[in-house]
Amino acid sequence: MHAYASSYLHSVKVFSLGLLAITIVILLSPPPAFADTDEEIAISVATLLRSARAVISDKQKHINTAEIGDKGVTADLVISTAKKNYLNKTGTDIDTIDRSTLHxxxxxxxxxxxxxxMDEAQTTINEEGVGLKGFLPAVFARLVTQRFKTSAGGKATIKLTAPKDYVRNRAxxxxxxxxxxxxxxFRSPDHPTGQHFSETADVKGKAAFRLILPEYYGESCLGCHGDPKGERDITGGKKEGGKLGELGGAISVVIFH
Ligand code: HEC
Structure with missing residues (x-):
């Protein structure tokens, strides 16, 4: 009886210690990595595109300065600044996103x-004696999304597009x-500004998740996309007659299933 009680007590002790150990392990281990949803991933890649494009916007005047040769607008600069912009926008350090996930x-x-x-654009950007170089934020975005098609291995696509009647580049x-x-x-007056739309839809016969985010004309866009409609802008393109705050484009993301 005595022996039984002691061995019983012993196993209770071992059991409790075991529980304690398990509890400590649980408390110390990082939270389980829940996979991000397609919506979170799509918004994230669109936000990264915007974060990088903003660097080209900020540097546009500098890029178009004829007197300066080496501008220092390198891949490293664009990527490090884009990461800061992304962090400011989302509160997430992009380097902490688990690289083993689709995201x-x-x-x-x-x-x-x-x-x-950016590496390929260095010769254009650093050319001395040339002002306007045509390396616009939208051109940068298009080149990046075209590259992404390959680098993402067909798992996803990103595209900067616009209403049909406003599109400059057929691509x-x-x-x-x-x-x-x-x-x-997006063009409906009661659509809440900035609100994206997403759904599951086939793309070229393949099942996919699609998400699209609206973009609006700010003051800085109207020199090229504003009034008077049809007049040539500094790039030689025709102005759209767009108004301040009007829907000017959209970022469209596809994630294939
Ligand atoms: C210096 C003139 C200029 C300015 C300023 C400018 N754009 Fe553009 N935009 C262009 C040109 C040229 C293209 C065509 C780019 C290409 O070849 O892909 C373009 C393309 C676009 C596109 C892609 C769809 C299309 O029409 O091909 C969107 C969206 C767009 N611009 C929105 C904006 C917004 C929003 C702003 C302001 C934040 C802005 N643009 C500022 C000249 C300009």
Missing amino acids: GQLVDAELLAIKEV NRPDKWEQNIIQEM
């Missing part, structure tokens, strides 16, 4: 696309799905 892989693919575009034309959302939803 991490797409972020890396996008950073690689940015690096390649940026909206597809039917994009044009429909832009026209029927």
